Amino acid sequence: MSHGTDIPDGLTFWSFVDYAVERVGRAMPSVDLDAMRLVLTLHRVTSMVVYDLESSVHRPSGWTWPGFRVLFVLWLAGPMEAKTAAELSGMSRAAVSSLVNTLHRDGLVTRERADYDRRAVRIGLTGAGRDAIERGFVAHNRRESAWATALTGEERATLVALLGKLMEGSSAAEAKRRS
Amino acid sequence: MSHGTDIPDGLTFWSFVDYAVERVGRAMPSVDLDAMRLVLTLHRVTSMVVYDLESSVHRPSGWTWPGFRVLFVLWLAGPMEAKTAAELSGMSRAAVSSLVNTLHRDGLVTRERADYDRRAVRIGLTGAGRDAIERGFVAHNRRESAWATALTGEERATLVALLGKLMEGSSAAEAKRRS
DNA sequence: TCCGATTAATCAAAGGTTTGATCATTGCTC
DNA sequence: GAGCAATGATCAAACCTTTGATTAATCGGA
Incomplete structure (x- = not known):
């Protein structure tokens, strides 16, 4: 990861939530960080559960x-x-x-x-x-x-x-x- | 609602969750109703939040x-x-x-x-x-x-x-x- | 160094979602 | 009864997502 991407090491789909909240918290003081974390978390977890159900159960069911x-x-x-x-x-x-x-x-x-x-x-x-x-x-x-x-x-x-x-x-x- | 549809009166997107859990609970004894309610709720709430954000903020943003x-x-x-x-x-x-x-x-x-x-x-x-x-x-x-x-x-x-x-x-x- | 395995982006095909429009049907007021 | 408004399903266009395939590039072991 040393050349080119400049992304903090180890950043993943899930750890991006904390990173995002911290980044925005530093740059924009009037943001509701709790709400931001809540919606990011909600959407990401749900998305993961649904993708899992669809790919492991539903698509195989036709x-x-x-x-x-x-x-x-x-x-x-x-x-x-x-x-x-x-x-x-x-x-x-x-x-x-x-x-x-x-x-x-x-x-x-x-x-x-x-x-x-x-x-x-x-x-x-x-x-x-x-x-x-x-x-x-x-x-x-x-x-x-x-x-x-x-x-x-x-x-x-x-x-x-x-x-x-x-x-x-x-x-x-x-x-x-x-x- | 008297002719044709035979759907319980007042059933809506949200109230369907309770109805579904009750119906399945009666018909299939080995189902994990808590898990069912959890996933139904999770997906429906998230879907609603996202649709609201998309239609009120994001699509208008282009x-x-x-x-x-x-x-x-x-x-x-x-x-x-x-x-x-x-x-x-x-x-x-x-x-x-x-x-x-x-x-x-x-x-x-x-x-x-x-x-x-x-x-x-x-x-x-x-x-x-x-x-x-x-x-x-x-x-x-x-x-x-x-x-x-x-x-x-x-x-x-x-x-x-x-x-x-x-x-x-x-x-x-x-x-x-x-x- | 060579070669097979792996990787990254895109493609094609199929499916799904949104909006506004369209057409037919129904409801309601005058 | 007439006519306008509202309703329901589908259409068209645009966009998005998935899978497996494809092509080019890179990696790593012998």
Whole structure:
């Protein structure tokens, strides 16, 4: 690392968080360093967990992480309008529309116009889709459980509660949702 | 909601978490419900925070969230090889390569072959890029600070510590990284 | 010094996401 | 009943991400 890069030795994806907070703290006095560390940490940890789940469970199962999210919602809440799937999975209608193209092509979901409203498209799992998501969810849960063992039961509950508190704040209320 | 959708009344993106845990808990006895709730919560909160930051700050600034992440790394750690930017921002080399196409086109980053290793591409901020990221970061921090006010100082520290503990577990050690 | 293994960036193909637009349908007011 | 506003799904364009492949360059052991 001596020639060319000028990056502090040993700086990695994870250690960059401390480095970033320290660098900004030195250069900009009015920055909220706690908030900065919180968002950097939150995003980086989540990103890592999701990449792990997607690469070790979901892609081998034949779908992507976003695909899993839609299948999961349909599995638990049953056939529904596409706009509802979008809401429950936290995606836009356009994203669901595109995703369902793939899932439908792969025989995992059904898609049809509603008879009570000609605008609405209803989607649901096929038999194959249900079988696949059940197996996929078991593998997914096994892996997420492995992640969760890094924390005690009480720590898990605390973490969930704190994240929930973030969702109860005014910023969450102001945050726009996808259309 | 009476015709056709059969979804429990009032189910939303956020309330779906409790619903999902309850549904799976009833149907599959061997599932780790705590882990399930943890990952669902983690991903949904993070997703919401990031979408808010991207739509309210970053896109109006002329770049995307991933673009911001690369600009941020270059800003704090200076010019570097593309592979280093990939590591520090948690992306693959291919993703950085593609992203830098856009940022370079927009005059925010420089890109050149290293003279000490003909394989390596070095990237750095342009003057315009540095000006832009400084303003962008201020707006970003203001917004992330707004999010963080939902928690007390101690809660923030606890949250960061617990997330950090997730990163110290064996699953994180086993998790593959992007190439 | 030579050569096979490794490395770095980019490519291609496939998939996913966003925004605003579009088109058809529905809802609601007058 | 008519007409405008709102709604839902999809489209188009732009951007981003992944994987494996490719090409060129570098490394390291014999």
